[in-house]
Amino acid sequence: MSAGIVVLGATGDLTARYILPGLARVVPSVPGGIRLVGVAHDDLDDDGFRALVRENVARHAPGDPDPAVAALVDDGVWLHGDVTDPAALQRALDACEITDADPLVLYLALPHVLFLPVVQALADVELPDGLRIVIEKPFGEDLAGAVALNAALADLLPEDQVFRVDHFLAKQTVLNLIGLRFANRVLEPLWSSTHVESVDIVFDETVDAQGRASYYDRSGALRDMVQNHLLQLLTYVAMEPPTSVAPADLAARKADVLRAVRPLDREGVARWTRRGRYTAGTVGAPDAPRDVAAYTSAPGVDPDRGTETYAEVTLHVDTWRWSGVPFRLRTGKALAADRREIVVRFREVPLQVFEGAAPTRNELRLQLDPDRMSLDLNVNGIGDPFALETVTLDTELAQQDPTPYGQLLLAVIDGDTRLSARAAEAEEGWRIVEPILEAWAADAAPLEEYPAGSDGPPRRAG
Structure with missing residues (x-):
């Protein structure tokens, strides 16, 4: 061939x-x-x-x-x-x-x-x-654009010959979510609101937008990262078990998750979202600092457009499995550290039997770059056998070969759509994000500022 x-x-x-x-x-x-x-x-x-x-x-x-x-x-x-x-x-x-x-x-x-x-x-x-x-990506600029593009493609080719690629789906850690959840009896029974308190999906970057600011100013963090990449990661975390890992079965379960995401009205946007824009600051380790100019001073940026370089959105998936569990999606540029991970935070134990401080909550961390998995567990202490200390079980995954883009291209050549989004996923992503964009345009959530090299906008009290 x-x-x-x-x-x-x-x-x-x-x-x-x-x-x-x-x-x-x-x-x-x-x-x-x-x-x-x-x-x-x-x-x-x-x-x-x-x-x-x-x-x-x-x-x-x-x-x-x-x-x-x-x-x-x-x-x-x-x-x-x-x-x-x-x-x-x-x-x-x-x-x-x-x-x-x-x-x-x-x-x-x-x-x-x-x-x-x-x-x-x-x-x-x-x-x-x-x-x-x-x-x-981006697959359209809004829901109407995505619908129009999907309709034009449907007139041209069958859906299984259309590849709306997302290289995040080819990352080793993301693919391992399928194996972790659906090939381990010990983990999947805990994967629900009964045991999970919250989930964070984070893609923080130290890189600033200067090199592509003229493009970025017409997009922003919500369109550039949340609407596609982070929502796709959400589908793998929250999907129901598929009957197989065939493309149609995986796509159906992913679309189910997006359909179940509760849309945010203006009040919900004010409560559950944050947006920010970086000012001048210093990024990097103390021994290798890098001065970063304010986003608004970059060539091609219109300060009056109010483009966000930081977006944080808390979503709720209204299904039996996930009712009441907040999923926090966060991304930003010119931040203090590169943090690219999915964090599943488990609930406290139902009864504290040890004296002293409560046990640390168990956390499963799936790091995207480099690809690692870690799990925090409480064990008896070495000095006092009836005191607790936390240990971390940690493993580094083998480096991918080929790279995520190589995996994507090979999948396209083979006709395998599993590393792509289907039409329904693209449209549902805009259904979730578009009300937030509209509310932000109406100042339902303030555009906060944060210094380059910080952890983003200051945490809200409470």
Whole structure:
């Protein structure tokens, strides 16, 4: 089997940093190799495109050269054209020169405002039966946009040939949630409101928005991270046991979770959400500090737009299993530390039989980068056998090979949609987030400020 990959937006940052290195990792696993076709407005030819591919692969996926990777680079084809022009799209698909039996992937590595025009243009293109379309987030700017894009895709291809990819779903720790929950008798019986007090899903970053502020200012933390990545993590934590790990079964259980999330009205937004924007400060360890300018001073930022760089949302999943358990989703930029984890916090023991301080609550931590799992347990102390101390059972997971983007690309080539979101998931994500965005626009929750290098907006009293 060989495969054809057409990348629209082939000279962009996404292609350079993620798609091309991902392809370099997986092309040795494709027996017949991968035919790469790049499309963009840039004034290049085949040789110029191949040099660009070679440079980006060497920079972002270093290692010993592989003959398959060399073939990927040396056979690359460049097409200069408008990605919304049906004739240009037809030329790009034809340039792959693969058989009808082999997969052909059209990767939209483009600004999200071009997704719908490209899909509409494809209606006038002769599409091969095995075409797969890959769309990055954000999937629409709001619920109406997501519905329109889903409708256009449904007119074009069957749902199992559409890949709304989310590289978070390919992370080792996230995939291990399925194994932890559904292959261990000791854990799943505790996975409910009877034993779980709260769940935190956190993606804090020390990096600031300066390098991509002009894009970020039209998005913000809620759209950029919560609506897609963090809600997808929520589905894996809160889903009911599927009948199998087949794509349709997993997708159905994930969509059930999102449908069960209680929507927030204006009062709920004021109570259960926070938003913030960083001011000037210092980020990093004391021995390697980095001065960060205020977000509002970054090129391309309109301070009056009130874009948040920090978002915190507490959601409730109204199901029998999770009634009353708060799920706190939090993300922010220019924070004190990189903290990327899911924390399941268990309830206190029903009776305190030890004298002195109460036992520490058990916590299961699933760290996303690097991939680790840890569990806090209380044991008898070494000095006093009737006193308590807390120990942590900790394990580091094996490094992924290929990387998450490599896993995504291999899944697309294989036609496996499990690392993608289905249409219903994309729309339900906007159903949850859109009322928050509207309430924030009406100042239902204040835009708080926090110094770069801090832990975010100051904690509220009580």
